[in-house]
Amino acid sequence: MSIKNNSLVEIAMERIKQHIADNHMQPGDKFLSEGELTDQLQVSRTVIREALRSLGSLGIIEVRKGGGVYVSASDFExxxxxxxxxxxxxxxxxxxxxxxxxxxxxxxxxxxxxxxxxxxxxxxxxxxxxxxxxxxxxxxxxxxxxxxxxxxxxxxxxxxxxxxxxxxxxxxxxxxxxxxxxxxxxxxxxxxxxxxxxxxxxxxxxxxxxxxxxxxxxxxxxxxxxxxxxxxxxx
Amino acid sequence: MSIKNNSLVEIAMERIKQHIADNHMQPGDKFLSEGELTDQLQVSRTVIREALRSLGSLGIIEVRKGGGVYVSASDFExxxxxxxxxxxxxxxxxxxxxxxxxxxxxxxxxxxxxxxxxxxxxxxxxxxxxxxxxxxxxxxxxxxxxxxxxxxxxxxxxxxxxxxxxxxxxxxxxxxxxxxxxxxxxxxxxxxxxxxxxxxxxxxxxxxxxxxxxxxxxxxxxxxxxxxxxxxxxx
DNA sequence: AGATATAATATTGTCAGACCAATTTATATC
DNA sequence: GATATAAATTGGTCTGACAATATTATATCT
Missing domain, CATH: 1.20.120.530 (GntR ligand-binding domain-like)
Known part of the structure; x- marks a missing residue:
């Protein structure tokens, strides 16, 4: 908590992870869409997209084109x-x-x-x-x-x-x-x-x-x- | 090689990683800037940025605001x-x-x-x-x-x-x-x-x-x- | 009514342009 | 030659637009 995240993207990543953890979301669960996230976090779609992209490459979430965002199966890919x-x-x-x-x-x-x-x-x-x-x-x-x-x-x-x-x-x-x-x-x-x-x-x-x-x-x-x-x- | 990367971002990530490997770049080396990458890979800055952001979160590169892109120290951080x-x-x-x-x-x-x-x-x-x-x-x-x-x-x-x-x-x-x-x-x-x-x-x-x-x-x-x-x- | 095909909508992917913030480099001054 | 200032480079964020894909709603037929 005491770590100051300079960039909005890092803050968004933190918030998204927190949301998954707080709601005890399981792999496969549908997550909020880009639009909903821009509304809730009050940042531009650019920031949300970069945050989601990062979390995706970390294996935390999975983004399906046209389909939405999902909590990822948590293997170590x-x-x-x-x-x-x-x-x-x-x-x-x-x-x-x-x-x-x-x-x-x-x-x-x-x-x-x-x-x-x-x-x-x-x-x-x-x-x-x-x-x-x-x-x-x-x-x-x-x-x-x-x-x-x-x-x-x-x-x-x-x-x-x-x-x-x-x-x-x-x-x-x-x-x-x-x-x-x-x-x-x-x-x-x-x-x-x-x-x-x-x-x-x-x-x-x-x-x-x-x-x-x-x-x-x-x-x-x-x-x-x-x-x-x-x-x-x-x- | 036979894996088809659908999105431009994934292709860009692959190309960037390849560039690092092919040129035997060492941790700390200065990498190409966003501008240079958009020119070389002929994709929008959005794509380059999402690719760099992903590689950053994977610990492969480090992006410094105003300073450029650098090859990251390759420990297991x-x-x-x-x-x-x-x-x-x-x-x-x-x-x-x-x-x-x-x-x-x-x-x-x-x-x-x-x-x-x-x-x-x-x-x-x-x-x-x-x-x-x-x-x-x-x-x-x-x-x-x-x-x-x-x-x-x-x-x-x-x-x-x-x-x-x-x-x-x-x-x-x-x-x-x-x-x-x-x-x-x-x-x-x-x-x-x-x-x-x-x-x-x-x-x-x-x-x-x-x-x-x-x-x-x-x-x-x-x-x-x-x-x-x-x-x-x-x- | 139920299955099927079509249209409308929602959602992510990419692009372009603009402006701000931080760093780096070039220039001017002492 | 060292230092302060200005310019250029570079990444961070925002907005708006359109394309591509998936989902949902609607209309149609049996």
Whole structure:
């Protein structure tokens, strides 16, 4: 409150946010139109439009041409956009991102087991079977692998955690990695998934952690190789 | 690329971002003015202004009245802003956030020990001594506690991880928790810090994890109490 | 009466021009 | 060469207009 917003646009943004919060508006609810806002806030349409445009790009509201203004579904799409731009301009340190992903996945296992959640083992095994089929048929395996890990995240029963993990994953997916895995490596990956499911069923945290750590080894090894090749001090 | 941007504003935003990325512009660099942009992109000033306003709120550029447009410092300040908005409008689930913080801190310990980093034990002990002094003097202890944990994050030698941890911490700090700790609890916290330093020096991961988990217990206990009190189904 | 097509209205998108406010740059003065 | 003043640049806000799209009301037909 003690912050003085110089521009009318910032004041308008604040007022609009306040209106959403005060009225406990939910995602999808229809908001005031530009005209109603100009009347209520007593500023020009220019100001209202810039405020709405900003809030739109922040993922707070959604403006539909001809349709009006709506409270936005509050996923973290705008955060992903920022990180995408950040990556395009400044790049990313792949090793750091993989370390983060490992921490997140280990964390998910911990949440599941410490909170004594019963995982949907059937679903996980189903996903993993599709993974194995894709491997043997030589199809695209990446999708199935991602689905497996994504589903583990979901089992952690923590929506905020899941959202952040999703943001990290989106950030990580920008990095193009040329890690080619042969069939043996893929089968090993499949077996690790399987062992992971067992460990989760038996609620053995240390075991699950050990398997997951092992599961991350190939990519760390790949990174180490890349670092040796390009030891020119860039990054 | 295949995404069709309907509005001119979105196209303009894309072009502007592209210009920053292509020219490898650094934070602080002067960008094109509104006039120059209207000339180059051949759209009205309205469109340019809404695009710049959006990019400004995303933390990609900074617009100074009378001074021009500048490439913004690219830390994660804008992400924090989004989460603040998100919190103001939709609130946050404190339990989920604490779980995330625990995962992050455990992850930091893992990084330090697995990467065989030698922690700056002197610095950590120094910080912790100040923490103890504040406790005995009845001063504000929170700052010292935060400093300790923040410094552990830094020791993990992963800037991206540190940035994300900082974002989470900022998000968490929005939640007002009325957790009053008496001197005994605070002293226990201090001793755990001390034990943590020892475990890090000796590179005992399991031990460090055990202590950190114990360190998080009081707040989890507090949350459980709150949940019992307000079991009316709201969140 | 109910479904359907059409017209009217509401709402957002873009444009142009004007003026104010703040900053930056150029100029004049000491 | 330093300083004060004037001019030019640049962003902030307002107004009015028209286009594009979506929603709502109306008329029409079965």
């Amino acid at each position: 705008s955060i992903k956009r920022i990180l995408r731009h950040h990556y395009e301009v400044h790049g990313a340190k792949i090793k750091e991102l993989v370390e983060i992903r490992k921490i997140i996945e280990l964390g998910a296992l911990r949440l599941i087991i410490e909170k004594d959640m019963d995982v949907d083992a059937d679903r996980l095994e189903d996903i993993n079977k599709n993974y194995r089929d894709a491997i043997s048929k030589g199809e695209d395996t990446k999708r199935h692998d991602q689905l497996f890990h994504q589903h583990i995240m979901k089992e952690a029963d923590n929506q905020t955690f899941y959202n952040f993990a999703d943001v990290i994953h989106d950030y990580f997916s920008l990095v193009k990695i040329n890690l080619i895995q042969d069939t043996d490596a893929l089968l090993k990956s499949y077996q690790e998934h399987d062992a992971l499911i067992s460990a989760l069923k038996d609620k053995k945290l240390a075991e699950a952690h050990r398997i997951m750590s092992e599961h991350f080894e190939p990519i760390f090894q790949f990174i180490r190789q890349m670092e040796v090749q390009t030891d020119d001090g860039s990054n | 804008s992400i924090k802003r989004i989460l603040r908005h998100h919190y103001e409008v939709h609130g946050a689930k404190i339990k989920e956030l604490v779980e995330i913080r625990k995962i992050i801190e455990l992850g930091a310990l893992r990084l330090i020990i697995e990467k065989d980093m030698d922690v700056d034990a002197d610095r950590l002990e120094d910080i912790n001594k100040n923490y103890r002094d504040a406790i005995s003097k009845g001063e504000d202890t929170k700052r010292h506690d935060q400093l300790f944990h923040q410094h552990i994050m830094k020791e993990a030698d992963n800037q991206t991880f540190y940035n994300f941890a900082d974002v989470i911490h900022d998000y968490f700090s929005l939640v007002k928790i009325n957790l009053i700790q008496d001197t005994d609890a605070l002293l226990k916290s201090y001793q755990e810090h001390d034990a943590l330093i020892s475990a890090l020096k000796d590179k005992k991961l399991a031990e460090a994890h055990r202590i950190m988990s114990e360190h998080f217990e009081p707040i989890f206990q507090f949350i459980r109490q709150m949940e019992v009190q307000t079991d009316d189904g709201s969140n």
